Amino acid sequence: MTTPTPPTAPPPGPGVPTRGAEPRAGAPQDYCLAHSTGTLADPPWGTVPPPWAPGRREEPHHMNHSGDNTGDDAEKTFCISEVDIFTDLTEAEMDAIAAAAPMKTYSAGELLHSPTQPSEVLFILKRGRVRIFRVSAEGRALTTAIIRPGTIFGEMVLLGQRMYDNFAEALDDVTVCVMSRTDVHRFLLSDARIAARITEILGRRLTDLEQRLADSVFKSVPQRIATTLLTLTTETRPRVLGARSPQIALTHQQIAALAGTSRETTTKVLRDFADQHLIRLARGHITVLDPEHLTDHAG
Structure with a gap:
């Protein structure tokens, strides 16, 4: 089978900065803002969103169909x-399902x-993490979900799964498989076992x-940051004596x-946690040293 040519990403819209552009003076740094924010009228940050805006860290996304042209059965599924x-x-x-769900990759950001x-389309997440969030007209972002490998997300009306005004951003380099509406109805909804499990997943979400x-309403900023750290380490926490402490490969921004706060406040709180030996800070990642006491700080 010939590997299809990845689609060419559309050129950036008006007001969208090119890679490496610096935020203008006075632009708020507190929240993740949306790439291509043409739907927001006269945003307060002007034409240059903050550095942590989705798409700022990478060029416009491309998608690889790696795995479509292989004879290995394990790779096919x-x-x-x-x-x-x-x-x-x-x-x-x-x-049959694997044939209907081509594999695509996205870079972090x-x-x-x-x-x-x-x-x-319905995304089946196999590798990496995806953040679901929405952005207000004032530029404030609310993270509504962090999707982990082995589950699904996407705009799929047939499943009662809607994205509405949400964005989906790759926190890491991710691999997903994508199914169309027709194939979801053909392979997933027609199978009572799969349909029941999808309902369970959506209920948990x-x-x-x-x-x-x-x-976001009842917890203080330090409690929200502690909760975020614990959420990110849930699946990496060591279960055996002597195992390496879990690491979070994310920046303070x-x-x-x-956590829905500013980078400056986050850095201050993280340093306070580090002074209490709850975490260890390093460039580009955070090591959780004491999850039990960090849980106390999460409220």
Whole structure:
């Protein structure tokens, strides 16, 4: 099978800075802002969003169909293997779904979905993490979910899964498989086992969203930052004696965007946690040393 040529990304719209542009003086640094924010009328940050705006760290995204042209059976079913909703499927069923879900890759900082470029597809996340967030007209961002490998997200009306005005941003280099509306109806909704598991996933995600909204209203900034650190280390926390402490490969600006506060405040809180030996700070990553006491700080 011939590997399809990746689509060429559209040129940046008016007001969108090129890579490496510096934010103008006085521009707020507190929140993650949206790439291609043409839907926001006269935003206060002017024509140059802050450095942590999605898409600022990388060139306009490209998508690789790596894995489409291989004869290895394991590679063919890579996207659906070890995904919760596809457990106990037969080999033939997995092959059929894999054929309908081409694999694509995105670099950290790229957008998988935005309201300005909507697409009704279902993403199956295999590698990396994806942040779902929305942006107000004032430039404030609210993270509504952090998607981890082995689950699904996307604009899929048939499943009751809507993105609305949300953005989906790659926190790491990610690998996803993409299914169209037709294939979702053909392979997923027609199977009672898969449909029931999708319903369960969406239910858990709604519960997580309610908790995030409660945290944003009732918790202090240090509590929100501690909660963010614990959330990011949930799946990497060592379970055996002597295992390496979990690390978070994100910058202070990224942590601030996830916690809904400023970079300066986040840096101050993180240094305070480091002084208490709860975490260890290094360039580009944070090591959680004492998750139990950090939980106390999370409220």
